[in-house]
Amino acid sequence: MFSSIPLERSAEAQADVDRACQRLALYHFMSCPFCQRVRSQVERLALPIELRDTQRDPRHRQELMAGGGRTMVPCLRIEKADGTLEWMYESADINRYLEQRFG
Numbered sequence: 123m124f125s126s127i128p129l130e131r132s133a134e135a136q137a138d139v140d141r142a143c144q145r146l147a148l149y150h151f152m153s154c155p156f157c158q159r160v161r162s163q164v165e166r167l168a169l170p171i172e173l174r175d176t177q178r179d180p181r182h183r184q185e186l187m188a189g190g191g192r193t194m195v196p197c198l199r200i201e202k203a204d205g206t207l208e209w210m211y212e213s214a215d216i217n218r219y220l221e222q223r224f225g
């Protein structure tokens with residue numbers, strides 16, 4: 123198994139990461155194994171990303187469908203600096219993105 127010891131950063135670096143994560147949200151649900159992979163990555167990289175459970179809250183499912191065009195999870199909602207949104211599907215792509223940006 124992979125280590126789940128969270129990454130440690132300086133307080134300043136973590137504050138930057140915390141700020142960046144305010145523009146991210148992960149659509150997921152608990153029993154989804156692909157979501158579990160992404161949640162593990164989120165935990166390992168110590169990312170305070172808002173989790174939006176699409177099974178527990180139908181509004182999250184509707185937002186995902188309306189924004190991303192599919193109800194499949196996991197999906198990372200990325201708000202860009204110019205305010206535009208990207209809806210990233212596929213656990214491997216999301217994990218690669220998080221690693222490249224925060225790892």
Ligand SMILES: N[C@@H](CCC(=O)N[C@@H](CS)C(=O)NCC(=O)O)C(=O)O
Pocket residue numbers: 153154155156157192193194195196211212213214
């Ligand atoms: N290849 C995708 C598979 C994701 C997937 O199959 N998710 C399932 C839940 S485990 C799902 O959302 N199914 C419902 C749907 O597609 O609306 C990934 O790695 O993220």
